[in-house]
Amino acid sequence: MSERSAGMSGQTDRARISPLELLDLDGLLPEEDRQIRAVVAELVTTRVRPHVARWYEIGQAPVRELAVEFGRVGLLGMHLTGYGCAGASAVAYGLACLELEAGDSGVRSLVSVQGSLAMYAIWRYGSEEQKQQWLPRMAAGELIGCFGLTEPDHGSDPASMATRARRDGTDWVLSGGKMWITNAPVADVAVIWARTDEGVRGFVVPMATPGVTAREIRHKMSLRASSTGEIVLDDVRLPADALLPTATGLKAPLSCLTEARYGIVWGALGAARDCLHTAIDYATSREQFGRPIAGFQLTQAKLADMAVELQKGYLLALHLGRLADAGTLRPEQVSVGKLNNVREAIDIARQCRTILGANGISGEYPVLRHANNLESVLTYEGTSEIHQLVIGQRLTGLAAFGG
Structure with a gap:
């Protein structure tokens, strides 16, 4: 043979x-x-x-x-x-x-x-x-920063932000609130985006400034090993040099989101890979009907499909990384990466949980923790629907936002 x-x-x-x-x-x-x-x-x-x-x-x-x-x-x-x-x-x-x-x-x-x-x-x-x-x-990690764009009533539509900054002599006075801000409860400094008479502008705000308060968001079912908070700005007075001088308009914070989304394209693969490693280890050692469950065709079909999607996501991330290093990466290309890789990663996590059976919900294994975390990753830095619309706009030339 x-x-x-x-x-x-x-x-x-x-x-x-x-x-x-x-x-x-x-x-x-x-x-x-x-x-x-x-x-x-x-x-x-x-x-x-x-x-x-x-x-x-x-x-x-x-x-x-x-x-x-x-x-x-x-x-x-x-x-x-x-x-x-x-x-x-x-x-x-x-x-x-x-x-x-x-x-x-x-x-x-x-x-x-x-x-x-x-x-x-x-x-x-x-x-x-x-x-x-x-x-x-x-x-150096001596100071921790956070990024204040999302608001309680304005998530996918940052152009409608309610936070305002007004001039008072040479100072700026900020009022408003930001929500779901990673690192906020432990941050030393925040980059806050606010609406001004000149459009959306960014400000570097020390968290110890009078009028700034941060509240930890508790009872999360996802990203529990992360500090998330709400920032309240109550007539926060800042000197003129707190303004980010070249950040004018909504394009500035959106460019920062593109940077973060790129990291997510790769990061989601890490969660998926860890789930798949765990599922393979478990399936090769767990025996049912007198043999390891990894030896059954249905289990191998699941593992094969997940491995294929992981390879494809990795190749996509690597291609985007090389575009970024060449200085030619475009925002809609990052949207393709985030939409695909997070969507596939969460599907892999859920499928791996089925291979682990009842043990899949145990904290002894990382699979359900990854799946729960990916529920947040699926939403932050742009929901899947937003990225679909970004891609759709580039394909058709028509903006469907808000319609």
Whole structure:
């Protein structure tokens, strides 16, 4: 019997491989990127995995401690240049997000919000004085930032934001509120977006400023290893130099969201990969009817389909990363990545849970934690429906928002 026919008939066993080894995708990466990925994977293995189930259970993670450790290895704002930032490639940053979210979506969110939202806004739109004041200590994890765009009544429609900033002499006075703001309860500084007579503008707001209060959002069923809050701005007086000088109009905060969405394209794959690893490990050791359940055709069909979708999502993320490194990545392309990869990741998580059976709901395994977290990832930085409309607009030339 030939090797091929033996394999088809199930008579010849072969060594197991990791899901992302199926297409030898590592061969697409330069050695430097693989080394960066290995550093982050080791950090997640030693610092996150042993504790994250408990963080999730109690609804609290040591955000400040993690920020310092992440800053020490250059993870915060790692794709930015100067001011203490690592200046890594977009692909390397994506791989880091993948490994972080393989630990937990909330942990990756900490890094994304710090680097791709708060730090990026200051790096891209801030004055030199603002960059020097904030970025080095944020890159080191000494200061934690948050990004205030979403409001209680204005999520997918930020153009309708109610937060206002008015001039009072040379000062600015901000009033309003922001909701579902990652890192807000522990943040030292917030980038707040507000409507002015000149359009939407961004402000760097120290959280200790009089009139600023942050309230932790409790009783979450998702992203429990992440700090999420509401920010209230009660006639907050800021000096003129708090304004981000080159951020004018809604395009500025949306460009920051594009940065964060790119990290999600990779990060969601990490959650999916961790679920698939768990399901394969479980299926090869769990026996029913006298054999491992991994040896049954229905289980292998599930595993094969999930592995195929994981490869496709990885290739999409890598393509987008290379476009980003070439400076040609467009927002609608990021929407394709987020829509596909998060949608597939949550489907993989749910399918893996079925392979684990009743154990799939146990905190002993990470699968349902990942699935619950991905419910938030599916919604934040643009819902699936919003990304469908972004893609639809590019395909048709017609905007369907609000219609």
